[in-house]
Amino acid sequence: MNDILATLFLNNPYLPEQVYAFCNQLPEFRKAEQDYSTFAARLRAQLGSAEFDQFEEILNGQLAQYARAYYLFGLGLRQEILSALT
Numbered sequence: 001m002n003d004i005l006a007t008l009f010l011n012n013p014y015l016p017e018q019v020y021a022f023c024n025q026l027p028e029f030r031k032a033e034q035d036y037s038t039f040a041a042r043l044r045a046q047l048g049s050a051e052f053d054q055f056e057e058i059l060n061g062q063l064a065q066y067a068r069a070y071y072l073f074g075l076g077l078r079q080e081i082l083s084a085l086t
Helices: 002-011 015-024 028-045 049-085
Strands: none
Touching: 015 028, 028 049
8 A cells, every 4th residue: 555655646757747637727827827928028138138048047946946835845745644654
């Protein structure tokens, strides 16, 4: 049972695709993505590609750290659940 739960919650290589597919079904997600694309194109035109790419790289790094913190927080909760089930 532990291997099944670990695969579902910890070692799922399909998780990014599944999350994107799920999010893509949400109208608010699709709108946010469209809003971002529209504004990013406008900002790229104003800043130039090199500056915009640098900005986006720095922003993505910050967002990745924020997402990682959420993931680690959730991972800790999942580990507690898995421990309680075994």
